[in-house]
Amino acid sequence: MLMRQPTGNLQFTYQPPFGATLQENGVQFSVFSRSATAMRLLLYNKVTDQEPADVIEFDRETDRWGDVWSLNVKGLEAGQLYHYQASGPWDPAKGQRFDSAARLIDPYAQALAGTFGRSTDGVVRPPKCVVVKDDFDWEDDRHLRRDLSESVIYEMHVRGFTKSRTAKIKCPGTYLGVIEKIPYLQSLGVTAVELMPVNEFPILDIYGNPPQRPNYWGYDPMAFFSPHRGYAHDKRPGAQVNEFKQMVKALHAAGIEVILDVVFNHTCEGNEQGPTLSFKGLENQVYYILSEGEHYTNYSGCGNTLNGNHPVVREMIFHCLRHWVHNYHVDGFRFDLASILSRDRGGNLVPNPPMVELIAEDPLLADTKIIAEAWDAAGAYQVGSFGNHRWAEWNGRYRDDVRGFWRGDGGTLGALATRLAGSSDLYEHAGRPPFCSINFITSHDGFTLNDLVSYKDKHNMANGEDNRDGDNHNISDNYGVEGPTRKKGVNTIRGRQIRNMLATLLLSQGVPMIVSGDEVRRTARGNNNAYCQDNDLSWFDWRLVEKNKDVLRFVQSLIHFRRQQPTVRRVNFLTGQPVDGRLIRDVSWYADDGSPLDWGQHHLSMVAYIAAPSRAEDPAGLGRDLVMMFNSTGEDRTQQLPAVGRGMKWNLFLDTAADSPKDIYPELNGPMPPSNRAVDMPCHSLKVFVSGKVSAKRRK
Numbered sequence: 001m002l003m004r005q006p007t008g009n010l011q012f013t014y015q016p017p018f019g020a021t022l023q024e025n026g027v028q029f030s031v032f033s034r035s036a037t038a039m040r041l042l043l044y045n046k047v048t049d050q051e052p053a054d055v056i057e058f059d060r061e062t063d064r065w066g067d068v069w070s071l072n073v074k075g076l077e078a079g080q081l082y083h084y085q086a087s088g089p090w091d092p093a094k095g096q097r098f099d100s101a102a103r104l105i106d107p108y109a110q111a112l113a114g115t116f117g118r119s120t121d122g123v124v125r126p127p128k129c130v131v132v133k134d135d136f137d138w139e140d141d142r143h144l145r146r147d148l149s150e151s152v153i154y155e156m157h158v159r160g161f162t163k164s165r166t167a168k169i170k171c172p173g174t175y176l177g178v179i180e181k182i183p184y185l186q187s188l189g190v191t192a193v194e195l196m197p198v199n200e201f202p203i204l205d206i207y208g209n210p211p212q213r214p215n216y217w218g219y220d221p222m223a224f225f226s227p228h229r230g231y232a233h234d235k236r237p238g239a240q241v242n243e244f245k246q247m248v249k250a251l252h253a254a255g256i257e258v259i260l261d262v263v264f265n266h267t268c269e270g271n272e273q274g275p276t277l278s279f280k281g282l283e284n285q286v287y288y289i290l291s292e293g294e295h296y297t298n299y300s301g302c303g304n305t306l307n308g309n310h311p312v313v314r315e316m317i318f319h320c321l322r323h324w325v326h327n328y329h330v331d332g333f334r335f336d337l338a339s340i341l342s343r344d345r346g347g348n349l350v351p352n353p354p355m356v357e358l359i360a361e362d363p364l365l366a367d368t369k370i371i372a373e374a375w376d377a378a379g380a381y382q383v384g385s386f387g388n389h390r391w392a393e394w395n396g397r398y399r400d401d402v403r404g405f406w407r408g409d410g411g412t413l414g415a416l417a418t419r420l421a422g423s424s425d426l427y428e429h430a431g432r433p434p435f436c437s438i439n440f441i442t443s444h445d446g447f448t449l450n451d452l453v454s455y456k457d458k459h460n461m462a463n464g465e466d467n468r469d470g471d472n473h474n475i476s477d478n479y480g481v482e483g484p485t486r487k488k489g490v491n492t493i494r495g496r497q498i499r500n501m502l503a504t505l506l507l508s509q510g511v512p513m514i515v516s517g518d519e520v521r522r523t524a525r526g527n528n529n530a531y532c533q534d535n536d537l538s539w540f541d542w543r544l545v546e547k548n549k550d551v552l553r554f555v556q557s558l559i560h561f562r563r564q565q566p567t568v569r570r571v572n573f574l575t576g577q578p579v580d581g582r583l584i585r586d587v588s589w590y591a592d593d594g595s596p597l598d599w600g601q602h603h604l605s606m607v608a609y610i611a612a613p614s615r616a617e618d619p620a621g622l623g624r625d626l627v628m629m630f631n632s633t634g635e636d637r638t639q640q641l642p643a644v645g646r647g648m649k650w651n652l653f654l655d656t657a658a659d660s661p662k663d664i665y666p667e668l669n670g671p672m673p674p675s676n677r678a679v680d681m682p683c684h685s686l687k688v689f690v691s692g693k694v695s696a697k698r699r700k
């Protein structure tokens with residue numbers, strides 16, 4: 001339920017109906033289990049305790065209400081540590097896996113403490129649940145409610161962003177460490193950070209030992225309602241709750257929204273060979289999609305599949321989303337392998353899946369951004385068809401088409417134009433606007449941008465899987481040498497290609513997403529699947545901010561331009577028709593000689609003219625016309641400024657073939673084009689010219 005706070009500005013907290021709830025005289029513990037024959041509450045005094053200090057039996061007659069076991073324990077306070085323990089049938093063929101000895105994490109635990117304890121008796125001792133008091137002083141903090149169309153998203157890893165010694169901060173690798181680096185995020189100009197998973201996942205293996213390959217990325221959920229304890233600076237139980245809130249509050253104060261990458265497709269319990277830590281021991285056949293009872297379907301590629309469209313699991317996911325929105329003030333979610341949410345309890349993809357529709361329509365989530373990774377590990381690919389207009393999507397087609405064009409792949413010119421214009425082929429037919437497309441060229445999963453232009457092949461031997469892991473389809477190139485080189489010609493082309501792709505990304509219709517470190521050429525040394533690399537291979541190297549300050553300046557200038565220019569962030573699709581009575585179409589395409597482009601010629605060069613938006617879309621009249629000149633061939637060319645722009649004042653905005661600082665002109669005061677309007681275009685380059693202000697007279 002929603003509760004109004006008694007003091008300060010209007011604030012809300014959301015209290016899920018399950019879990020451990022503080023009462024005036026103690027704590028109410030509530031947990032769902034339909035098939036359990038007995039339920040016990042294990043209470044601990046210290047994080048390091050191997051055994052509980054007290055065990056309380058739920059009375060089946062008085063402490064069970066329907067399928068919910070609930071009791072009040074007087075005298076308990078915030079900070080109390082606990083597990084559940086459930087008895088019931090062991091019948092894997094029928095989906096039942098109760099283990100009366102297992103210590104179980106509360107599915108609704110709001111914090112965990114400690115790690116897996118060492119075991120000599122075969123009993124797994126998972127991190128302990130913590131009773132949490134939600135009494136944080138948010139002061140005036142509210143969701144920023146920035147329009148998605150105005151967003152520039154920065155995907156980052158909380159630990160990796162500041163863990164390196166080169167960060168030179170007080171609290172490296174933590175939520176508080178992010179706060180220390182907010183000035184950098186502000187200088188970059190991004191409007192939102194998209195945090196890789198921050199809900200609880202295992203740090204040690206189930207026997208209390210460091211795993212051979214740690215799950216650095218965190219895509220292995222253990223407790224959906226709990227912020228990850230490993231990112232807290234203060235190691236006391238529950239400290240991560242306050243520190244996470246401090247981070248959100250500080251980011252909001254800096255004008256930066258917080259989007260969480262959430263993993264509602266599987267859990268760390270794995271398949272039938274995996275441990276019983278929580279869901280398996282409470283109601284296995286409800287929480288997971290099973291195959292022939294004993295076996296787990298694996299649409300996630302991680303051993304099991306959460307049964308997201310079962311009413312009980314669906315309710316849990318809603319409670320969880322509301323919890324993060326109203327108790328942590330997060331501004332949105334990116335749903336990992338979201339197509340799994342489109343599968344019914346039999347694993348079949350269904351039209352209008354209730355889970356997807358309900359997330360979009362939930363009134364308590366109305367202020368949030370919802371973004372789908374619209375595919376899964378079992379072959380579903382729903383880019384362009386996931387949900388309604390409330391859902392945005394990671395546009396995998398954008399990534400592949402832009403990479404292919406700039407690599408010089410034949411037949412990619414039309415695809416590039418479509419992506420540049422907002423991917424109307426994917427979204428317009430369903431009445432979805434251009435900003436439903438989250439455009440990206442790189443993400444955490446795959447090469448960094450620097451490595452995309454430095455390696456033809458993945459180099460994942462450090463992961464210990466004989467280079468079998470990671471995607472083989474990278475659409476990358478090394479331009480003559482695999483990996484780092486001192487060859488000037490190779491490095492020149494690589495620098496151009498990095499700028500080409502960054503400029504394309506930040507000038508495309510839709511919403512751009514940049515991966516942390518790409519703006520300063522971070523490298524993972526050719527590893528395109530660094531999920532287990534909790535080290536310098538993955539961490540942000542802050543020395544690069546100075547070393548590659550020219551690229552950083554290029555990105556900062558592009559982001560500033562994008563945020564000022566409605567021309568490149570339309571809320572409606574381009575039509576190819578004149579705007580506001582002008583003779584100039586809102587978008588037009590030309591060949592090198594200035595003639596209309598023949599799409600059938602399979603060229604790898606073109607000129608795009610994008611006109612300023614209408615007064616209705618741009619009432620302040622900030623929009624300017626753009627001419628974008630593309631040459632992804634390996635030869636120098638000459639391109640003609642379109643005749644349609646005659647009589648207007650033009651200045652060079654960016655030139656990816658020029659050395660810094662002449663690669664970009666943040667004040668829009670670059671050189672004017674030649675008087676004959678013939679522009680030299682070096683190989684693998686992009687130039688953009690910006691018009692003077694488009695007068696009201698021109699727009700009529």
